[in-house]
Amino acid sequence: MRASRDAPLQDRILDTFTSSDGLVSVAVVLLGFLMGTLLVALVGRNPAGMYSAIVQVVSGWDLRRGIWNARYIGEWLVMSIPLVLCGLSVAFAGRTGLFNIGAEGQYVVGLTAAQFVALFAPHTAGLHWVLAILAAVAAGALWGGIVGALKARYSVSEVVATIMMNYIAYFSSRVLTQLIPGANTYRTPTFPDTARLDSPFLQALTNGSRLNYGLWLAVASVLFFWVVIGKTRLGFSLRATGLNKDAARYGGINVTASVTTAMAISGAFAGLAGAVVSLGSFSYGRVLGGLDGYGFDGIAVALVGNSTALGTALAGLLFGMLKSAQPLMQSRQIPKEIASIIMGLVVVFISLRAGVRMLVEWRMKELARKGRTIE
Amino acid sequence: MPDNAIEMVGITKIFPGVVANDGVDFSVAVGEIHALLGENGAGKSTLMSILFGLYDCDSGTIKVRGKEERIRSPNDATELGIGMVHQHFKLVHNFTVTENIVLGLEPRTGTGDVDLASAEKRVAELSERYGLSVNPRDRIESITVGMQQRVEILKILYRNAEILIFDEPTAVLTPQEIDELLDILKRLRDEGKTIVLITHKLREIKEAASRCTVLRRGKLVGVVDVALASEEQLAEMMVGRSVSFRLDKAPAKPGEVVLRIEDLTVIGSKGVPAVRGLSLEVRAGEVVGVAGVDGNGQSELVAAIAGLLPVKSGRILLKGRDLAHAKIRERIQAGIGLVPEDRHKHGLVLDFRLDENLALKDFMKEPFSNRWGFLDFAAIAKHADELIAQFDIRAGSGAATKASSMSGGNQQKAVIAREIDLSPELLVVAQPTRGLDVGAIEYIHRRIIDERDKGRAVLVISFELDEILNLCDRIAAISKGEVVGVLEASEADERRIGAMMAGMKGGSRARQS
Numbered sequence: 001m002r003a004s005r006d007a008p009l010q011d012r013i014l015d016t017f018t019s020s021d022g023l024v025s026v027a028v029v030l031l032g033f034l035m036g037t038l039l040v041a042l043v044g045r046n047p048a049g050m051y052s053a054i055v056q057v058v059s060g061w062d063l064r065r066g067i068w069n070a071r072y073i074g075e076w077l078v079m080s081i082p083l084v085l086c087g088l089s090v091a092f093a094g095r096t097g098l099f100n101i102g103a104e105g106q107y108v109v110g111l112t113a114a115q116f117v118a119l120f121a122p123h124t125a126g127l128h129w130v131l132a133i134l135a136a137v138a139a140g141a142l143w144g145g146i147v148g149a150l151k152a153r154y155s156v157s158e159v160v161a162t163i164m165m166n167y168i169a170y171f172s173s174r175v176l177t178q179l180i181p182g183a184n185t186y187r188t189p190t191f192p193d194t195a196r197l198d199s200p201f202l203q204a205l206t207n208g209s210r211l212n213y214g215l216w217l218a219v220a221s222v223l224f225f226w227v228v229i230g231k232t233r234l235g236f237s238l239r240a241t242g243l244n245k246d247a248a249r250y251g252g253i254n255v256t257a258s259v260t261t262a263m264a265i266s267g268a269f270a271g272l273a274g275a276v277v278s279l280g281s282f283s284y285g286r287v288l289g290g291l292d293g294y295g296f297d298g299i300a301v302a303l304v305g306n307s308t309a310l311g312t313a314l315a316g317l318l319f320g321m322l323k324s325a326q327p328l329m330q331s332r333q334i335p336k337e338i339a340s341i342i343m344g345l346v347v348v349f350i351s352l353r354a355g356v357r358m359l360v361e362w363r364m365k366e367l368a369r370k371g372r373t374i375e
Numbered sequence: 376m377p378d379n380a381i382e383m384v385g386i387t388k389i390f391p392g393v394v395a396n397d398g399v400d401f402s403v404a405v406g407e408i409h410a411l412l413g414e415n416g417a418g419k420s421t422l423m424s425i426l427f428g429l430y431d432c433d434s435g436t437i438k439v440r441g442k443e444e445r446i447r448s449p450n451d452a453t454e455l456g457i458g459m460v461h462q463h464f465k466l467v468h469n470f471t472v473t474e475n476i477v478l479g480l481e482p483r484t485g486t487g488d489v490d491l492a493s494a495e496k497r498v499a500e501l502s503e504r505y506g507l508s509v510n511p512r513d514r515i516e517s518i519t520v521g522m523q524q525r526v527e528i529l530k531i532l533y534r535n536a537e538i539l540i541f542d543e544p545t546a547v548l549t550p551q552e553i554d555e556l557l558d559i560l561k562r563l564r565d566e567g568k569t570i571v572l573i574t575h576k577l578r579e580i581k582e583a584a585s586r587c588t589v590l591r592r593g594k595l596v597g598v599v600d601v602a603l604a605s606e607e608q609l610a611e612m613m614v615g616r617s618v619s620f621r622l623d624k625a626p627a628k629p630g631e632v633v634l635r636i637e638d639l640t641v642i643g644s645k646g647v648p649a650v651r652g653l654s655l656e657v658r659a660g661e662v663v664g665v666a667g668v669d670g671n672g673q674s675e676l677v678a679a680i681a682g683l684l685p686v687k688s689g690r691i692l693l694k695g696r697d698l699a700h701a702k703i704r705e706r707i708q709a710g711i712g713l714v715p716e717d718r719h720k721h722g723l724v725l726d727f728r729l730d731e732n733l734a735l736k737d738f739m740k741e742p743f744s745n746r747w748g749f750l751d752f753a754a755i756a757k758h759a760d761e762l763i764a765q766f767d768i769r770a771g772s773g774a775a776t777k778a779s780s781m782s783g784g785n786q787q788k789a790v791i792a793r794e795i796d797l798s799p800e801l802l803v804v805a806q807p808t809r810g811l812d813v814g815a816i817e818y819i820h821r822r823i824i825d826e827r828d829k830g831r832a833v834l835v836i837s838f839e840l841d842e843i844l845n846l847c848d849r850i851a852a853i854s855k856g857e858v859v860g861v862l863e864a865s866e867a868d869e870r871r872i873g874a875m876m877a878g879m880k881g882g883s884r885a886r887q888s
Contacts, residue, residue: 233744240735243726250681250713250721251735252704362391 021306024353029304029318032346036338049332053325072324074202074209078281080320081218082107085273086298087316088225089144089266091307093158095229096262097242102147102162103270104295105169108288109143110136110271111278112173115285118195118278119180119188128194133217133275140271141264143169148263152256158263170291177287188285197280214276218313221269226309228265238262270295300347319343379441380405380538380569381426386435388421395421396432397593403538405440408560408570410584410601412577412613414812415783417590419573423540427459428452439538458531459540462547464523466515473498473511476530501532506562520668521552528559539563540571545579549668550840550873557583575613577606589613614813622817624824627848630659631694633832634801639689639699641672641679641856648687649675651856655834657801662823662833664847665858666840666872672856673836674716677805680834681713682706683721693801707736712799714790716806716836722790723778730759730774733793766792767818784815791819795826802826805836807846820846840869840876854878 040047052063060072086103093100100106117132147165150156182189197212205211229235240248241258249255273294278285301319305311322343326336381403388396396418403409413419425432428446437444439455446452452459466475473495482490498511507525515523524544531539541560545553560570560583572584580587580601587604589596589612596612610618634657643649650672657663667673678684680691682703691699698706715721723732734743734755742754759774768788770776778786787808794802804823808816823846827833837843843850844867851861852875859875 231749233739233748233750236731236738236744236750240724240727240731244720244724246720247722247724247735249703250683250715252702252707254704 021353022308022311025304025306025311025315025350028349028352029346031349032342035345036342039341040334040338043335045334049334050325050329050338053328053332053334054321056328057321057325069207070205071207071209074206074211076317076320076324077206077215078210078212079324080317081214081280082273082277082292082294083297083301083319083323084218084313084316085221085269085276086294087301087305087312088221088298088309089140089269089273089295090298090302091305091309091312092225092229092269093144093262093266094302094307095242096238096258096266097245098148098151098158098259098262098266100144100147100162100263100266101159101299102144102165102267102295103273103298104291104293105162105166106140106143106267106270107274107277107292107295108166108169108173110140110274111286111288112169112177112274113139113271114275114278115177115188115191116180118191119285121195123192123194125194128192129197129213129279132195132279133272136271136275137268138271140274141268143271144267145260145264147267148260151263152259166291166295170288173288177285180285183285183287186287186289188287190284191279191282195279196283197276210281212276212280214280217272217276221272222309222313225269225312229309234261270298273298300343303350304346378404380439381571382438382441383422383426384436384438386422386425386437387433388418388425388430389433394593396425396435398435399590399593399595401588401595403569403571404586405569406564406567407586408564408572408584410580410587411571411573411590412575412580412587412609413590414575414613415810416592416812417613418593419590420542422590423459423542423571423573426452427457427540453531453534453536456535456537457540458534458536458538459542460524460527460531460544462543464527466523466526468514468516470515471511472509472513472515472518472526472529475515475526476511476533480534498529498533501529505532505559505566507559519552520547520670521549521555524548524556525559528563536568538569538571540573542573543575544572545574545576546838547669549876550869551877553579577609580609581606591615610813618813618817622820622824622845625828627661627827629661629848630830632656633659633694634834635690635692636680637690637692639676639679639691640687641675641684642687643672643675643684649856650679652689653853653856653858655851655858655861657832657834659832660827660830661848662827662835662846664843664850665834665836665853666843666850667838667853667876669838671853671876673805673838673853675856676853677713677716677803677836680706680711680803681715707797710798710800712794712797712802714787714794714802714804714807716809718783718786718790723786725777725779727778728774729763729768729770729776729778729781729789730756732778732789733759733762733774733796736793736797762789762792762796766795766822768792784811787811787815787819791822795822799831801832801834803834803836807835807837808839808842816842840872843872844869852876 037047040050056062057072057076060068060070086107089103089106090100114132114136117135121128121131143165147158147161150161151158177183177188178185180188197214199212202211202215203209229239237253237258238261240251240253241255245255277292297319301315302312305315322339326339329339330336379402383401386396386399399422401422411419421430424430426437426446428448428451431447437446444455446455473491476498477494482494484490495511502509507529509522509525509529515526544556548556557579564570574580584601586598587601587609588598591613636653636655639650639653640648641650653676665673675684679686682701686699689699690697693709693711696709698709719725724735738744738750742751744750756774762768763770763773766788769785770781807819807823823833835843835846848864849861850864850867850872852859852872854876855878859878862871
């Protein structure tokens, strides 16, 4: 009878980790780290180096030298903010039954709009950067909303449309930004201080990191996501449309408007990310030489975060942690690609959720076989 | 020579969370018509799918003509002379009868061309021999559903089937076509074929079958000699308790006209009119039934009333107000409650909780959401609790239960509860009891009559003629998108309505409303 005594524990662990999507994500992240650790050991390095780099990023403690420097925490957050925002963008679309691959393009139009307002709007302290942020949000919403409207009215696949819109955004941004007087092939003149998101308080707190007002904007965005999706009439309509368009329509919800609104809100998050990066981390407007990739990373962030507000925020912080740990890992002789590999593994494993479901179904079948119960 | 064409012993098939067949024994003698009876979900189709090689059983043995066989695919089954006529036909619509029949084993001429002439000859012979009267050269799209079913039968006869399985073959037929089908089954039996008839309709069993195997919840209940069992006994075996078939109800007291549909035309999914100049009236305090075979415009009629399909011409008057082109929202607010025919597609958001589903049509109003657009979850849950109690909806975790985890009967009760609760002037119920067990059917019929007695106008659309006859005070037969005639329930019977459903206005005294 010992076997049956052991089995429940095993079952319990499995039950715990398959009982909710959130715990599946946790299990998957742990699995990703486990594989990453094995990989580091396999190439003959000490995995402890990887973890000490991560600890330093998250807490500021350099375990090797026993020095504390809060700047690392600040830089971690700076790295995470656009990931969280783009994650929210993809997640919002996901919750409403849409796949937004265009967060990258919406990020680019947001960034471009913010740069223009930063350079051309009146330099009024306290208002200038707010205008730039609003312009970016509006541009992102427009860029997403166009796709939503095309989808709702003409059944254009949002996947194809957003991919195309990414290219349009990228090249338009390059062309338009180079037209700015004083711009060369890679940058515009310097932004006035009134347009920047610098926060002396946050900088002081994190020992001079680039941490800025974007932090509060990101926190506000997470709250906004949580409230709108879960607590409002609008969120109810959007979720119903996402889960069953036919039933939503029959229930009197305007499905066309829902899809357009959902994509516009989704795009607004990515547009905000563009503004935060451009006004927070740069002192000049950029002529993009390539895509920053936050929008694409956002897909993975939303996936790992199960498209919930809190989950996406945590997943964004996790990915930001791995990204900003890369240089530190390299200084500890750990190949920095390991961080990317772990991110990749996490995404692959999470995509295997279907496999986890199969496992659960197989177990239910086993139980049914033993119990011979129906229903 | 073995007596049994098929012998299945101890068949067990487990799906995730459900034992669909639990040690079922099933045997069919050579040359008999054997009925397989059970409610939805009793495991009839699973058992036959195992025999036909669509599923592999988890345990048990299958003997065909006394020899143990492993049937891994429908091709194996065909080789063994087993053929199946599915509920949904698998025919190519723009092919001829013969082309459909030979599909997959086309005879070739010396030069390698398909030899349709010889195939046609053989199809004609088979049709003649079994009295199917099918013309081998007709195109599928131009023949009736009953005829298409015969093409399916020919298809398996052409493949030399000796054992023929019919999965709910009468679900898509008019009463007259059902009679013809039963005659064909007897003819096939007389010619030496063995037939398994899957059904939940007792009359057909009494008429055609010699023995009947009854399943309930995946288990074998018993095998009976049909001649020695009454319909009541069969029903009791199927359901597990005694059931009453007649719904007792007081005579209707119809009042003013609530719904008047005038000359309504609706374009269907194929781009041609599915509802053609249909007119119909429903008064307060009466149940009007629309009887017809699937695909005669009923779905489009319901969709047009709901506002899901645009109205091409004509009017839909609710108490004199034309709603033919109104928004869906306006129709809901005007007091139309509508139970859609497909509760999974239109009725429910399966991934929503029960309470969210119960508020699906009025979440945007007080008390469920306030004027700033925020939802009041306490009010939504309270409303759900009231409906759960009032309509006896069984849900594992009450208002918080996910709709997808509820049984079909309780899902349907939830949809009906929501629609009745919207206090409609008019309640439209499409396929009120499709796929439900007897207990749920009785309950839902009762609630519909209760609504009528409260003075509401009720329009019921159903493919089940028994249900229409049982429930309705007036009956409109629909054929090809038109109302062929309207009968009072007192003067309606299966024959007359059946004739009208087939498009014959000869329901004699039928009045056009």
